[in-house]
Amino acid sequence: MTSRVKKSISVLLACVTMLSVMLTVFSPAEVSAASDATVNLSAANQVIRGFGGINHPVWAGDLTVDQRETAFGNGQNQLGFSVLRIHVDEDKNNWSKEVDTAKSAIAHGAIVFASPWNPPSTMTETFDRNGDTSAKRLRYDKYADYAQHLNDFVAYMKNNGVDLYAISVQNEPDYAHTWTWWTPQEMLRFMKENAGSINCRVMAPESFSYMKNMSDPILNDPQALANMDILGAHTYGTNFSDFPYPLFKQKGAGKDLWMTEVYYPNSDNNSADRWPEALDVAYHMHNAMVEGDFQAYVWWYIRRQYGPMKEDGTISKRGYSMAHFSKFVRPGYVRVDATKNPNSNIYVSAYKGNNKVVIVAINKDTTAASQNFVLQNGTAAQVASYVTDSSRNLAAGSSINVSGGSFTAQLPAQSVTTFVGDYTDGTTSSGTTYEAETGTILTSATVDTLYTGYTGTGYVNFNASTGAAAQWNSINCAVTGTKNVKFRYALDSGTRNLDVYVNGTKVISNAAFTATGSWTTWGEKTIQVPMNSGTNTFKVVTTGTEGPNVDSINVTAQ
Numbered sequence: 096m097t098s099r100v101k102k103s104i105s106v107l108l109a110c111v112t113m114l115s116v117m118l119t120v121f122s123p124a125e126v127s128a129a130s131d132a133t134v135n136l137s138a139a140n141q142v143i144r145g146f147g148g149i150n151h152p153v154w155a156g157d158l159t160v161d162q163r164e165t166a167f168g169n170g171q172n173q174l175g176f177s178v179l180r181i182h183v184d185e186d187k188n189n190w191s192k193e194v195d196t197a198k199s200a201i202a203h204g205a206i207v208f209a210s211p212w213n214p215p216s217t218m219t220e221t222f223d224r225n226g227d228t229s230a231k232r233l234r235y236d237k238y239a240d241y242a243q244h245l246n247d248f249v250a251y252m253k254n255n256g257v258d259l260y261a262i263s264v265q266n267e268p269d270y271a272h273t274w275t276w277w278t279p280q281e282m283l284r285f286m287k288e289n290a291g292s293i294n295c296r297v298m299a300p301e302s303f304s305y306m307k308n309m310s311d312p313i314l315n316d317p318q319a320l321a322n323m324d325i326l327g328a329h330t331y332g333t334n335f336s337d338f339p340y341p342l343f344k345q346k347g348a349g350k351d352l353w354m355t356e357v358y359y360p361n362s363d364n365n366s367a368d369r370w371p372e373a374l375d376v377a378y379h380m381h382n383a384m385v386e387g388d389f390q391a392y393v394w395w396y397i398r399r400q401y402g403p404m405k406e407d408g409t410i411s412k413r414g415y416s417m418a419h420f421s422k423f424v425r426p427g428y429v430r431v432d433a434t435k436n437p438n439s440n441i442y443v444s445a446y447k448g449n450n451k452v453v454i455v456a457i458n459k460d461t462t463a464a465s466q467n468f469v470l471q472n473g474t475a476a477q478v479a480s481y482v483t484d485s486s487r488n489l490a491a492g493s494s495i496n497v498s499g500g501s502f503t504a505q506l507p508a509q510s511v512t513t514f515v516g517d518y519t520d521g522t523t524s525s526g527t528t529y530e531a532e533t534g535t536i537l538t539s540a541t542v543d544t545l546y547t548g549y550t551g552t553g554y555v556n557f558n559a560s561t562g563a564a565a566q567w568n569s570i571n572c573a574v575t576g577t578k579n580v581k582f583r584y585a586l587d588s589g590t591r592n593l594d595v596y597v598n599g600t601k602v603i604s605n606a607a608f609t610a611t612g613s614w615t616t617w618g619e620k621t622i623q624v625p626m627n628s629g630t631n632t633f634k635v636v637t638t639g640t641e642g643p644n645v646d647s648i649n650v651t652a653q
Contacts, residue, residue, distance in 0.1 A: 117487075130437060131501075132466060134445040134454060136473035136518065138432035138579035142603055143446065144351065145177030145206060146421035148394035148403060149433045153184055155396055160410045161429075163196055166397050167203035174403060174414055175422035176205060180355065180393050182264070183211035183248050186602045190251050193624045197257040204607065206260035207425070208325075209248060210301060213273040214241050224276060227622070231275050233285075242289040249295045258639055260605060261296035261325050263355070270303030283312040286319035289583040296324035296604065301355055305333045306338065314346045315376035324604070327355040330383065338387030349601040354383050354393035358401060366401045367411030371509040377416040377457050377483075381442050382415030384420075385435050392420070419481070419513045422489075423453045427606065429577060429623050441466060441506065444633055447473075447518070448623060450579075454478070454514040458506035466512070469501045472576075475516030478502060484510035525577070526651030529567050531555040540642075546585065546614040549581035549646045554585075566596075570650055575628045579651045581621045584612045588641040593642055596634040597624050606635075608643045617646060626650075 121541055148166075150158050158166060167174035179200040181193045197207045213219065218237040224230035233241055245262050252259050256539075266286060268277030268414045277285075282300050290297045302309040305328040313319045313326075326343060359379045360372065367373070394417065398404040401421055403414030410418070428448030440460035446453040452475055458464050479490040484507045495502050497516065506512055530551040532542040539559035545555075557563040572578065588610045595603040602624050611618035624633075637644070 115187040115372075120501045130467065131469050132434045132437040132441070132443045132454075132456070133469045133471060134443075134452065135471045136447055136452060137471070137576040139623070140430040140432065141390050142623075143246065143424055143426060143428045143430065143448075144353065144391040145426045145441055146392045146417060146424070147176040147178030147180065147205065148397035149180040149182070149356070149469060150193075150196045150397055151182050151448050152196070153182060153189055157192065158398060159408065159410065162398060162404065163199040165408060165410065167200050168207050169203075169422055172410065172419050173422075174410060176200075176397070177421065177426050178391050178393055179205050179207045181207060181209045181544040183209045183245065185211070185213040185215045187247070187251075188336050190248065190567050191255075194252070194255045194257060194521070197252065198255075201257060204426075205237045205350055206605070207252075207257055208261040208263065208298065208355075209252070209259055210263040210298075211245070212266050214244060214275060216242070219275060230410070231271070232277065232520070233275060238285055238289045239292075242283075245296050246292070249293070258297050262293065263298040263301050263327055264290065265299075266301055266356075267303040267313075267329060268300055269306055269309055278311050279309050282309060283316060284317055286313050286322050287316060289502075290322035296357070297322060298327040298353070299323050299638040300323040301327040301329060301488070303329050303331055305330050305337065307342070311342060314342050320346065320350070323350060325351040327353050329356040330359075330379075330387075331357060335382045335386050338382060340387070341369040342430070346390075351390050351604060352388060353393070354389040355385065355391070355393045356395055357393075358395045362395075362399075362401045364400050367399075367403075367405055367413045370412055370461070371413035373416050374459065374509055375414045375456065375509060377419055377455070377511040378442060378459065379419065380420050380456065381435075381444050381457055384430055385444050388430075404619045410488070412483070412488070415483045417510055418489055419455055419483060419511045423481075423513050423515055424455075427454065427603065427622055431577075437466065438464065440464075443468075447577075449621060450517055452478075452516050452518045454516070455511065456504075456506055457511045459509065461508050463508050465503060467503045468508050469503060470497065470518070471500070473518045473520045474500045475518040478516035480504060480512055481514045481515050482507060482510055484508070526581070526649045527571070528647050528649045530647045534567065534569065535567045536568065537564070540565055544642070546644065548585070548615050548617050550583070551647065554644050554646040556644055557637050559637060560640050561637060562644060563637040564634055565645065566632060567648065568630075568632050570626065570633045572626045572628055572631060572650075576625070577623050577625045579621050579649075580624055580633065581619055581649040581651075582608070582643075583619055583646040583649070584608060584611070584643040585614050585616055585617050585646070587612070587614050589640075591640050591643045592638045593635040594638050595622065595624060596632075596636070597626055598632055605638055614644060
């Protein structure tokens with residue numbers, strides 16, 4: 096079949112065939128019931144980058160203007176998606192089709208990354224793969240040319256108003272029946288010898304079923320690992336028991352771990368509103384966050400008859416299940432420890448960020464349940480609740496008072512409920528302020544006094560678009576745990592990004608600082624980072640644009 100649309104359908108049908116064999120092994124064993132769902136606000140896990148899906152105008156048509164608002168807006172009847180995946184077409188004439196939706200996503204604060212299915216045909220060759228003489232691979236003498244092809248796409252998108260967050264080497268190199276195959280050793284070679292020349296964060300290997308044999312060689316090779324910024328994986332047919340990745344935990348410090356494609360539990364026509372089948376989407380996301388420690392969760396087509404948005408542009412039950420995470424667990428939030436399975440068929444995950452606590456509770460049982468939640472190392476006066484079940488979609492409930500650090504809520508049968516509250520850590524400390532212009536090591540940055548309103552003796556002006564840095568060497572913490580770091584900064588327009596390092600390890604990539612309105616208007620942005628007891632180093636580095644003017648940081652316990 097020559098049509099790319101037909102090719103896409105054939106791929107999906109192949110996926111369904113494989114999934115029909117594997118879905119029977121998805122359910123993990125139940126753990127002992129623990130009654131209370133305990134949320135430890137000081138026990139930080141992964142930083143969340145966001146939730147989203149792919150827009151593929153070549154295969155499925157572009158999102159309309161209204162559909163972009165529904166996907167990336169975060170108001171009523173909007174999904175709040177903060178990640179957009181796009182396609183790197185082998186034909187440069189199709190690249191322009193990706194621009195409009197990508198620009199809209201970025202304007203809404205989302206990040207955009209790109210995945211290729213095929214290199215240009217001049218770079219590929221056929222070979223005999225297990226008897227299939229039409230199998231396609233990248234020619235071994237074209238690896239450098241392919242890296243330049245990816246660079247060309249990065250540059251094209253940037254010149255058209257889209258700064259890509261990352262670019263992948265290959266979509267599903269281990270399931271390439273109608274696109275390009277890569278062996279683990281071929282992927283390793285490219286990551287070692289060519290990925291370092293790509294002018295963007297590099298993602299690899301996007302295995303079809305999170306097969307570790309595709310990524311183990313990269314993790315075990317220092318040079319390949321240095322050239323990889325994000326380990327991307329698809330989870331078609333992947334057992335929940337295979338979501339954990341011990342080798343990544345051991346060797347992936349400073350790297351991100353993203354789930355970059357799935358549809359679940361099927362791609363049946365017009366299946367998006369089936370209930371309780373759509374509840375399984377929230378359950379899959381729960382396991383991706385809790386068992387897999389993924390930092391991003393990306394669906395396949397945003398708009399599809401089985402997707403989060405139906406073909407008419409309205410949100411589906413599957414979409415509302417996703418929105419329980421995407422609308423409330425925002426980029427930069429941190430997953431914290433929570434009793435993941437406090438009672439039979441009850442599943443809980445929890446997050447914190449911007450002084451909010453977010454708890455997502457799933458009840459897969461056919462009867463309602465009363466669940467008690469206990470907050471540790473922080474509390475809230477009350478929590479708002481939002482529920483989706485067979486008859487409701489993100490319906491707001493009454494606020495629930497928190498007494499003595501706990502609250503009890505009714506979880507309807509076969510439902511997902513999100514609780515959101517403003518929390519405090521129970522201390523009265525205002526934290527410690529560290530000026531940017533004193534006691535810091537500056538790289539390609541200067542101390543300025545041009546604009547008024549700063550504190551101390553000045554502020555730091557980041558003069559370089561990439562690599563300008565400020566490092567504080569004496570951040571003192573009484574105990575190990577997650578800390579609030581509040582920046583006082585000024586930025587006249589646009590958005591500037593900083594990578595954040597603690598004790599030499601990157602903990603946040605591309606933290607976004609939005610405009611304050613002028614260089615004399617000083618605003619605040621708070622991020623959450625892990626720090627050790629005793630003395631810590633804290634460093635910020637510009638990525639792609641000059642940084643905001645930074646006056647000071649204030650560090651408090653979370």
